Amino acid sequence: MEITLTSQNFETEVLQSEKPVLVDFWATWCGPCMRQAPIVEEIAAEGYTVGKVDVDQEPALAQQFRIMSIPTLLVFKNGKEANRVVGLTSKNDLLALLND
Structure with a gap:
């Protein structure tokens, strides 16, 4: 599940979550961010x-x-x-951080 985070929903969606949450800080003009996005989307599609x-x-x-x-x-x-x-971080490295 992928969520757009704001100052208004950060506490509810992240700080109060019972499950681990991966938070991606990015920008539209950032080349490495654009290369990271599909990896992050794959992780979300796997149920994280x-x-x-x-x-x-x-x-x-x-x-x-x-x-x-x-x-x-x-x-x-x-x-x-x-x-x-x-x-830029690999999918395996991010999954290791989520699952450790």
């Missing part, structure tokens, strides 16, 4: 919860999580950031 944050639309969220480069992918478990990777 995936949230997407467009840093241009949600600068407050990007600032809150100290996003300095994109793509940055965060894994949240039990309402807390459990893992963080910056840059």
Whole structure:
């Protein structure tokens, strides 16, 4: 399941989720983000919860999580950031972070 995250729904969809959530911070002008998107979509199609944050639309969220480069992918478990990777990341590496 892929969700567009905003400041309004972030707490409900991510911090209060009982399942791990992969959050993809990205932007439309970011080449590596465009290459990361199909990988993230595959993970969502396999039943994982995936949230997407467009840093241009949600600068407050990007600032809150100290996003300095994109793509940055965060894994949240039990309402807390459990893992963080910056840059284009393989499907296997992301699944390992979600399942560890």
